[in-house]
Structures are given as C-alpha cells and as structure tokens.
Amino acid sequence: MASKYVIGIDLGTTNSVLAYSELGESLDIKLLKIPQLVAENTIEAHDSLPSFSYLGTTAETENGTLNLPWAEERDFATGTLARSRGADFPERTVGAAKSWLCHNKVDRRAAILPWNAPSEVSKISPVTAAQQYLEHLVSAWESEFPTTPIREQQVVLTVPASFDPVARELTREAALAAGIPSDFVLLEEPQSAIYAWLAQQGDQWRKKLKVGQSVLICDIGGGTTDLTLISVDEEDGELVLRRVAVGDHLLVGGDNMDLATAHSVSQKFAEKGTKLNPWQSVSLWHSCRAAKEALLSVDGPATHSVSVLGRGSKLIGGTITVEVDKSEIASALLDGFFPACGIDDRPQRQPASGFQEIGLPYESDPGITRHIAAFVNAHCSHDSGEVKLPNHVLFNGGVFKATEFQDRLLQVMSDWNPNDHSCQRLDGTHDLDFSVARGACNYGWSKATGGIRIRGGVAKSYYVGIETAGLAIPGAPRPLKALCVVPFGMEEGTQADVPSSEIGLVVGQPVSFRFFESNTRKEDAPGFVLDHWTEEELDETDPLQATLTLENSEETFVPVKFDSRITELGIFELWCVGVNSQGQWKLEFNVREE
C-alpha cells in the first residue's frame, strides 16, 4: 500500500520530536502535537516529548494517575511529567537513555536504569527506555491519524552521526519493538540539520553553496555534541553534497552548561547564607538557562537577576534574588566550553576517575572548541601548512539560542587561519530546536520524490580483529591484526567481499571477533591488514559473534571468508561465507557486559 505521509523522528537525548508531511507535489512539514502527562492526571499536547521515563509507584498505577488517552493501568510515564519528577525522585527517573545506548561498557539490553536505583524500583534497559519514547510517539500519531497507521507510512529516524553500528542496531531494535515499520531509514542528525536548511531554502541553496566549499555542522544537544563536515562537489554539471567526515561521540552539551551556570550562581546564594534544597536547585537550573539565553544574546543586558522563589505558600517572603553579571556568565561558559585555542590544541585527556567508571563516560575536557580543532585539523585540507577552514558553519541545538556562542565559535575558528576569511555562519534560518525532525522529514520526501540527497556512505572504516597464527606463548595473548571489512564511504545498499586468507571457524561453538572502527583511516580497502595501530586510530567497540551450524556434515571446522554489507536502510551486517561449503552465517554484536 502506498504511503500517504513521510514521518521524521528525532529521538533526542533530552527531547524527541515528530515531524511529518504528505507525500505530495510539495513539501509541507508540520510538527505532531504530542499529548503527554504534564502533572498527575493532566494531559497537554506539546511539540516535543522530553526523553525521560518515570517509573511509577504502586499507588500511582492503581489510581490511574499515569494513564494516557491510549493506555490504562500505566505504571510509568514518559515526557514532561517524567522530566519534572527527575528533581524529586531521581531514583525513579530515567534520563539520557540514548547516551547509555552507545556506552559499550554495560549490557544495554539489561535492566540497569535508573543507574544505582534502589531494589524496589523495577529498572528498565536503555533499549526499553528508547522503545517507550518511540511507542509514545507512535501512539500519539495513531490517535491523531487513526486511518493512516504508522506501519504504512515512510519513516525516517535520526541517530547521532557518531553512533557506532551497535548503537544503530539497538536503536533499530527499539524502533521495531515500538511498532515502526521495518523499512524505516536511519539518518544522521547533523545531515538532518542540513536537510532542514535545504527545505527552508528551496532552490536558493544552489546560490549559497559553491563547488569546492565545505560546511561544518556543529550540533550541540542537551547531552551530546556531534560534528559533521560536508563538501559541495559537482557531478554531471549538478551540485552535489557529500558528507566527508563525522566526529567522535562527545558527551558534553547544553545541560552541562546550565549546570555550570547554576553551580556558579548557587555560590552567590551561599554567600547570602542561603542553602538551596533540591527543589530550589532545579528551579535555579531553569532560571539559569533563561539567564544564559538573555545575557549571551546580541545586545543582551549587562546584568540579569536570578531569583529562587520561596518553597512554601509564603512565596514573596521566601524569595531570594541575586544579580548575575554578563561578564561572570561569559567567563564561566564561553571560556569553559568555547575557550580560545589553537588549531594544534587537543582535548585534554585526564585520567578517568572512579566516578566516571560507574556512570556515563562524560568528556573529561568540556572545551568544545578543542574537540572542533582536532576534527577540523584531521579532516579539512591543508594548504602550505595552513588549514583550509570550512566556508560555512551550520549551528544546531538549543544551546545556540545564546547567540554569543555562535560568534565565539566563529571567532576562535577564524584565528586558526587569519588569512582565510571565508569561515561564516551558513546564511539562512537555523531552526535550533526542531530542525532534526524537520530535516528527517525532508530527507524522506526527497528520497521518495527524487530531490537532493547527501552522498557519503559509511562515515568510518570498520575492522575485525584476527589473532595471528604462530606459536602460542603461555600466558601471553597472540598478537592481534586488524582486517578492514568496510572501507570509509561504502554506500548504502552495497556489499563488499573481503579478500583474506581463509579463516578457520569451529562449528557448534560461539565464535567471537573483536571489532574496531576508525574515523581517520580513510584509504584502507577491504582486506587491508593492520599489524599495529595507535589508540587514536582505531577504537574498539562491542565484539561480533555467531554460532556456526552445519547440517548433514561431520566437519568440526569450516574455512570462511568475510562478506560485509551496508543495507539500503544504513545497517551494517557482517557475514561469514564458507569457502568450500554453501553455508553463510551472520555475525551479531554481543552487547553484554564482559
């Protein structure tokens, strides 16, 4: 059955959004109003669904407090209520589930969230949390459009460009469990931001981007920062956009900034002898976000007062106010998160503390400009020793509502090459909150109607670890080699035979391969073997494994070669193909804790 709508879903770390358009002559993107609990028994429809889950108590379930128009006897809530419960009941609230999806030190299918919750809370897995948010969006869609169920529509779901194949696979798993049709497409978020810009520009974009130019997309969400570089090329006389590189997954974002502001402002309250309780701290956090946006906008005021209202019904008497200077906020945030730095500066890696090992691996260096310096230096071309800066920067994420962040970032980048004056903000509206969902919608529409598409294929090269044959030395692991199975830029819907010597696999027992990815080794072809590498070059993720079975055969050992595929939908698959026999076996990521 032909789809009537194309649906773009932004499954964000802190907010999820659904945009849709009819698949007609012209693109007309709308945002779905998402009914959600905003308080007990109280439902309001908002443009976005905060990506939080609150795991209710027995009393709440029995009284129907968390029910939705489409769900009775609910024992959890997603959305605004869940986010606000995070302040009062952190041990019952799941947040940042998406960051956990790509955290390969934990079993992401196991019920581990909320992290460190007491035993009476029945925890959920990161995959289940993602599934709950998507189910909520799907149900909201079906309530609004009961005659056009989502399984018959074309769906585009976005993931961070830096998501590894495992995190993509887990996202897919959550999406299918939530009722999203199996032919949905995964799209990288920064590309989505460009598609949103393209949708808003119409045909004007060809005048604004020239052959040979490049665009840096700087996407700072609530919890993560994602970088992508796009180049403008020419093919058969037509302008084409090509994704050249994506950055590492950086766990630093707007929430860190608001917390940093709240921390420095709370010192001012402490000076006045006021100790804030948890409720007031959250209210301070929200006030600080408002203060940040006001003070750090063009022609913003020099001071802004931040108040914390009295907790009880005596509100006015209990209210405490402090004045916050622009200069204080600027030095805390601009110098903390967007410090001036040289092109050769690198993120400072501090030894991981015990604290980091129990929770999410937050970046030890919050200096986003240093991460961008490393990215630009690695992926932009150099001309007689000077780096060629990206011509345009496209900003995405609510953080950039404080426009001084945009100006600071452009200033720091311009200083990397004072002779290169081309680095400018991409002309046009940067829709900071909703562009990912809107862009996903435009992508789906372009795919169906033959509009502009960004080329690029896979943003990284992938490798499996092969233990070298040779004399085993007791107590010492055999030396490991890395065999390239997917080259950088491998296109969706293609496959690659991986030339290699035959690899013998034992039948009937699980076989496991270590798996690596690289976003700097762009020249390696399938079959290329690395004998040694640095930590910066290759990044190890979850291992791949399979159990080989052979029917009607006495063999205990099968010689195989690898065959890798990138599906039309952007999913990576690695197969072992028997050299002498007919069998082939798909390797699956093992995401369990080691």
Place this chain on the structure above:
Amino acid sequence: MGLMAASKAFFKLLFNKELSESFQQLVDGRLQPKLESKPAKPVRKSEPKPKRSDAISLLSALQREARFLDIVSESLGDYSDAQVGAAARDVLRDSGKVIERMFSLRPLTEVEDGASIETPSNFDPAEYRLTGNVSGDGPFSGNVAHHGWKATKCDVPQWSGNKKTEMIVAPIEVEIA
C-alpha cells in the same frame, strides 16, 4: 547446564532471530515483563470520566508552572516593593508562558495604541467598545486606546482524575526526611 546450553542452541536454530533472542534473555533472566509490546490502540472507555472545569485546570497549570496562586493569595502589605518585584518577575514570566502556550493571545487589531481606526457600521459591541461622544450607528472613527486581545486557540490540559480530586488545584507537598 549442558541441557540448558543444548536447548539454547536448539531454539537458536529453530526460531528466527527475535524469538531466539527473547528466549535467550529469558534463560538469562534478563527479559523484563513488558507492559505493552505494541502501542495500544486508542481505547474508548465505557464509563464516562468525570469532567473537570477547564477553569480549574487552568488555575492548576498557572500554580504548577508559575506559582501564580501563591503570589496573588499573599498579603502584599508585609513586603517592600523590591521584594514583591523580585518574586513577581519570575511568576509573571512563567504565567505568560503558560497563557501563550494555551491561548496564543494576539491583539484584536493591528492598529497601534494612539493611532486612528474606523469601525464598521453595526459593529458587534463584543469587538469594539467606544467611549466619548457616540451617537447613531456609525461607522465611527477614533483613536485606539487599547488594541484588545483575542485567543487564537484554547488548549487547556485534559484531566483524567476522579470525582474526589476534581476541585484540587495543587496537591499538598510533603518532604520526607
């Protein structure tokens, strides 16, 4: 254990990927009982829900998000202007957000305060309120003293509680030590 491993392998062989995975999760004790594996279809409940007045829902939202009831219920005489101002700043900002989100208020006329405007003849008094020297049916011309307001939508939250809690605007908040 040998039997367990055998049955795991058996299921892996026999069933498709999803099934065998759930099975393995069950074996490992990792599978959480799921509430709803597919999003439920919108349900029409047979018994009618108690309906709460939108006015109570609006008050509730203003109190929840902006502490509006606390500030208007407090005796202002006890405080200095500066104290009232400090509290009012936040309450007004947040009340404004609630009202904008639910009603999207817009001026009834684009004509600015003080500029001249002409009314149609036989206008609706709900739309124009004339002061000064008025006689006959119009049309009248005069200066805009206030641009008026209109709500462009009315999206007050839906409420699904029971009869007993219908009139509750804000719950008792208790901090457990």
